[in-house]
Amino acid sequence: MDNLKRVHFFSAILSFVLAAGFTAVRAQDAPDVGPHPPQPVKAMESHIGNIAGHSAGGKSDYRRYCAGCHGDLGDGNGENAVWLDPKPRNFTLATFKCRSTLTGTLPTDEDLFNTIARGLTNSNMPIWNTFTKQQRADLVAYIKTFSPRWEKEKPGDAIKIPAEPPVTIESISHGKALFTKLECWKCHGPQGKGDGPSAATLTDSQDNPIRPYNFAGGGDDSRFKCGSTNSDIYKIFITGVDGTPMPSFADVIQPNDAWDLVHFLRTLQVKRHSKENDVLKAAGGAIPAYVEKQAAAPASQSENRPAAPASQSENRAAGGGN
Amino acid sequence: MRTSKPCIAILMAMLCPALMFGGTISGKVTYTGTPVRQKPIDMSKEPSCAKQHATPVTTETVVTGTNNTLDNVVVYISAGGDDANAPAQAVTFTQKGCQYLPHVIALHTGQELQVVNADQTSHNIHPLAKVNREWNKSQPPGSPAIQDKFDQPEFISVKCNIHPWMHGWFVVLKTNHYSISKDGGFSLPNLPPGKYTVTAWHEDYGTQTQDVTITGNETKAIDFSFKAKAY
Numbered sequence: 001m002d003n004l005k006r007v008h009f010f011s012a013i014l015s016f017v018l019a020a021g022f023t024a025v026r027a028q029d030a031p032d033v034g035p036h037p038p039q040p041v042k043a044m045e046s047h048i049g050n051i052a053g054h055s056a057g058g059k060s061d062y063r064r065y066c067a068g069c070h071g072d073l074g075d076g077n078g079e080n081a082v083w084l085d086p087k088p089r090n091f092t093l094a095t096f097k098c099r100s101t102l103t104g105t106l107p108t109d110e111d112l113f114n115t116i117a118r119g120l121t122n123s124n125m126p127i128w129n130t131f132t133k134q135q136r137a138d139l140v141a142y143i144k145t146f147s148p149r150w151e152k153e154k155p156g157d158a159i160k161i162p163a164e165p166p167v168t169i170e171s172i173s174h175g176k177a178l179f180t181k182l183e184c185w186k187c188h189g190p191q192g193k194g195d196g197p198s199a200a201t202l203t204d205s206q207d208n209p210i211r212p213y214n215f216a217g218g219g220d221d222s223r224f225k226c227g228s229t230n231s232d233i234y235k236i237f238i239t240g241v242d243g244t245p246m247p248s249f250a251d252v253i254q255p256n257d258a259w260d261l262v263h264f265l266r267t268l269q270v271k272r273h274s275k276e277n278d279v280l281k282a283a284g285g286a287i288p289a290y291v292e293k294q295a296a297a298p299a300s301q302s303e304n305r306p307a308a309p310a311s312q313s314e315n316r317a318a319g320g321g322n
Numbered sequence: 323m324r325t326s327k328p329c330i331a332i333l334m335a336m337l338c339p340a341l342m343f344g345g346t347i348s349g350k351v352t353y354t355g356t357p358v359r360q361k362p363i364d365m366s367k368e369p370s371c372a373k374q375h376a377t378p379v380t381t382e383t384v385v386t387g388t389n390n391t392l393d394n395v396v397v398y399i400s401a402g403g404d405d406a407n408a409p410a411q412a413v414t415f416t417q418k419g420c421q422y423l424p425h426v427i428a429l430h431t432g433q434e435l436q437v438v439n440a441d442q443t444s445h446n447i448h449p450l451a452k453v454n455r456e457w458n459k460s461q462p463p464g465s466p467a468i469q470d471k472f473d474q475p476e477f478i479s480v481k482c483n484i485h486p487w488m489h490g491w492f493v494v495l496k497t498n499h500y501s502i503s504k505d506g507g508f509s510l511p512n513l514p515p516g517k518y519t520v521t522a523w524h525e526d527y528g529t530q531t532q533d534v535t536i537t538g539n540e541t542k543a544i545d546f547s548f549k550a551k552a553y
Contacts, residue, residue, distance in 0.1 A: 095456050104457030182462055183444040186484045197367045201486040205450050240458050245483030247446035247460040251468070 175264025391506025
């Protein structure tokens with residue numbers, strides 16, 4: 001009996017090996033569905049100020065520091081990716097969150113260069129300030145080898161941000177009116193806590209759940225995904241955060257109105273010391289209701305505010321531009 | 323100058339039959355099996371939209387008509403057609419009552435798209451393009467139409483992140499010969515004689531193709547039948 005069992009056992013193994021062999025032979029005739037051998041990559045460059053980056057120079061750093069999450073193929077499927085939320089960027093799509101360019105366009109080299117150094121808060125992307133500028137420039141060039149879009153398209157034009165007018169209680173009040181009118185609260189919540197009526201249903205473009213930014217959460221060290229200055233906030237809602245539910249407001253907010261919204265958003269950061277919160281405190285701590293006629297603010301309020309209607313439309317074209 | 327008029331007359335004589343009296347491919351799109359039940363949409367979080375619907379609207383993943391007919395199937399010439407340019411007029415996609423009207427639009431590469439917000443609430447239009455550029459724009463009530471174009475053929479899923487039930491499709495094609503089935507019916511007129519591949523695409527049931535040869539001004543009838551997905 002033992003012998004018979006053994007024979008059965010071996011014949012089972014034999015038939016398994018044979019079957020596997022046949023499958024292997026058949027697989028060669030089967031349609032090409034497996035992973036493709038790596039294509040020869042076109043060398044890419046990046047230019048940040050007077051620094052020129054080269055993809056060949058970025059390869060070893062990428063494989064050493066980036067591939068663990070972003071993957072050898074740049075598709076965001078590195079071995080750590082399954083454990084991460086939000087997911088690492090998939091460079092083969094060439095869709096980037098932090099841009100100075102309009103929605104749907106490629107970011108500038110400088111945008112990517114800054115993102116690497118800044119890291120992305122509320123994610124696993126650390127601050128890579130240990131790299132030299134040359135290393136970062138080379139990495140930017142290397143990232144561009146993953147999508148053919150970088151060969152076919154030019155980066156979008158960087159939006160023009162007018163100089164920031166002074167923070168006033170009127171500016172904050174107008175910003176609050178815009179926050180209501182543009183329905184920012186639908187996702188970010190009336191107090192900016194990231195708890196608006198649509199917040200729970202949001203997904204990114206890969207169908208992964210994603211949270212709207214909670215303004216009220218952080219203290220003095222709070223950062224946004226794409227920076228921490230007032231100009232960065234301006235940039236975020238004008239360009240949108242591509243690949244996420246956050247749309248671009250470039251066509252619907254005038255440049256100086258945008259600054260009013262920035263000033264109001266700062267007051268949502270209740271635990272953070274800011275000039276906006278100081279102005280609010282000095283005004284008694286409550287934001288007065290916005291009165292429509294204040295829209296035509298006197299030119300003396302700020303030299304940067306366009307005085308004449310003619311220059312306003314010019315400014316509109318520059319900042320909100322298409 | 324003297325020869326130009328007869329030339330035009332000859333050209334017209336050659337072109338007109340092909341353009342005006344060409345062949346037609348038409349037929350019905352049906353399904354077999356039981357389509358998944360469409361769910362009623364709860365718009366209570368958006369009262370300005372909810373009040374526009376006396377009875378709750380449903381999802382539109384599978385829209386059917388009488389006699390097992392299937393709607394919102396894009397039937398188009400995928401091979402053999404002329405390489406005509408994009409028409410000058412824009413294709414309009416309207417947001418009304420927190421729905422996309424229509425649920426599926428088809429347009430030529432390079433043809434202008436106009437997205438209109440007819441609601442009293444903000445929408446964001448977010449075409450989740452993978453071949454074309456993905457973009458995402460806010461459109462508060464009263465703002466002008468958003469205009470854009472797509473350069474590459476692609477079936478682009480479109481959504482509004484603020485109202486997660488809103489979902490539609492931009493079907494970007496390299497042909498002007500397309501028809502979106504209504505009560506299952508479709509018609510592709512003005513086809514010059516030739517061999518064509520006709521593709522039928524449904525957002526949930528996938529694609530089917532058939533080869534059709536047109537000679538002269540005939541009308542060829544072809545039908546498509548999709549197997550309903552059980553889930």
